[in-house]
Amino acid sequence: MSLEPIAFGALAVLLVASALAVVLTKNLFHSVLWLALTLTGTAGIFLTLDAEFLAAVQLLLYAGGVVTIAVFAIVVTERLVGDRITQTSRQIFSGLIIAGAVLVGLLTFILRAPLTRPRPPLAGDFTRAIGDAVLTRFVLSFELLGMLFLAALLGALYFARPDD
């Protein structure tokens, strides 16, 4: 357990730095690559929280799926537009104010909340517990999730179909 604060600190620095790179870098393609690093670091955070299954899901769906889709969208739209993929930001000042206000509000709330409960010892395997819960108590939600994926797949195909 003594390694966990070190891993958390390193991952936190990595996450914040790469998240800032996502929103600040000029090149949109580099932005997506930084986002991939952020999502991979989040999988590491899940590992420090003993959620190995969620770390694997995070890597598969986010760092694999979302980044791939975003890269394809950039490639397609860049070919359609034909100019370079640099992007400029606007209203940096008001963005700083809004984000800073939200951050200060969240931090005051977090620091004032009575969250002194220590981390309980690991009670069994979380992966097994997740599997049990998904296929018993939350089985209806699970099936609805499948329906949602089907609808999203058909919708994406419908929107992005070639002109004919």
Added chain:
Amino acid sequence: MPASVSLQGYLILAAVLFAVGLFGVVTRRNTIGILLGIELMLNAVNINLVAFARFNGDPVGMVFTLFTISITVAEVALGLALVILIFRVRRTAIADHLDLLRG
């Protein structure tokens, strides 16, 4: 250095990531850039959910995270398909140029 990171540590990290993502959503002009900012914000929320689940010793929060991750992926796939569609119609990805509904 403490032997273990407290729940506040995870919540503060998630709050910082959420604020960074919000900054990206507000300041980006490109539609794909805005979607990437939304990704960052949803990611921060997932960290919160997993941290609360672990510190409560309750796997239900992790089941919820599983659902939010899946729904987010579906949302991003649809959003990017919409971006491609908008490109095809309007030939632009800049959100400021998409003022079709402005009265």
